[in-house]
Amino acid sequence: MDKRKVVAIIPARMDSSRFPGKPLAKIIDLPMIEHVRRRVCLCDIIDDVYVATCDDEIKEKVEQFGGKVIMTANTHQRCTDRIEEAARKIEVDIVIIVQGDEPLFDPAALDILVKPMLRDNSILCTNLLSAINNENDLGDVNIVKAVLDKENYVMYYSRAPIPYFRVKNNSPMYRQTGLSAFDKSFLQQFSNLPPTPKEIAESVDFLRILEHRYRILGVIYPQKTVGVDCKDDILKVEEIFKKDLVQRKIYQRILSL
Numbered sequence: 001m002d003k004r005k006v007v008a009i010i011p012a013r014m015d016s017s018r019f020p021g022k023p024l025a026k027i028i029d030l031p032m033i034e035h036v037r038r039r040v041c042l043c044d045i046i047d048d049v050y051v052a053t054c055d056d057e058i059k060e061k062v063e064q065f066g067g068k069v070i071m072t073a074n075t076h077q078r079c080t081d082r083i084e085e086a087a088r089k090i091e092v093d094i095v096i097i098v099q100g101d102e103p104l105f106d107p108a109a110l111d112i113l114v115k116p117m118l119r120d121n122s123i124l125c126t127n128l129l130s131a132i133n134n135e136n137d138l139g140d141v142n143i144v145k146a147v148l149d150k151e152n153y154v155m156y157y158s159r160a161p162i163p164y165f166r167v168k169n170n171s172p173m174y175r176q177t178g179l180s181a182f183d184k185s186f187l188q189q190f191s192n193l194p195p196t197p198k199e200i201a202e203s204v205d206f207l208r209i210l211e212h213r214y215r216i217l218g219v220i221y222p223q224k225t226v227g228v229d230c231k232d233d234i235l236k237v238e239e240i241f242k243k244d245l246v247q248r249k250i251y252q253r254i255l256s257l
Helices: 032-041 056-064 079-087 108-119 135-139 184-192 197-202 207-211 232-243 245-255
Strands: 006-012 048-053 069-071 094-098 125-131 145-148 154-158 174-183 217-221
Touching: 006 032, 006 079, 006 108, 032 048, 032 056, 032 094, 032 245, 048 056, 048 079, 056 069, 079 094, 079 184, 094 108, 094 184, 108 125, 108 174, 108 217, 125 145, 145 174, 154 207, 174 184, 174 217, 197 207, 232 245
Parallel strands: 006 048, 006 094, 048 069, 125 217
Antiparallel strands: 094 174, 125 174, 145 154
């Protein structure tokens, strides 16, 4: 069987309610979207990389650096719908979604994310999760928490603190990251499914998959991910670049691309 074609698509838009213009916010010497795009390019398992956007400013900046862009409608409320539109326009078997506000993700994580789907065609969707080690993070509504079953399939996502420790034990705690992978046909199916009550209530679009009784394989990655939700997070990311040797090495590698 021929290898399935794996393409990463990065959704990006200028109109962010908490941080307008976020994709083009500069982190050290590069706009954030370029940090993310170049990190994706470091992963050998990826056959191609695109940015999906409805904004000409993002298109011009990405193409200025030599990247590929797919223009999409400006009416999408969910990033998965933007990705689905973009995926329809290209040849691809497995679509990796990389959120454009994850400038510190390890490119090796993409390899871990997609390999289960390459080994088993019955797996339609994977979602990268990282451990929550600080119990205070459980109460942060900006962090989507995930609970897994014994086979690492996702049982539920919530912005509320789950699991709730009425009895303290060693039950693991996980956060959803901005990295996921879809079989292309299932991505189209997912996009056409009607929104569900819990998806709307929690504002977590992956709950639509679970409420329609499809499965998501949780892929656990040992390193904590750091996303950018507001302007203050840019300073946090730049501090990590200064102090973290691994991050500095990755940054040096993307500068050579």
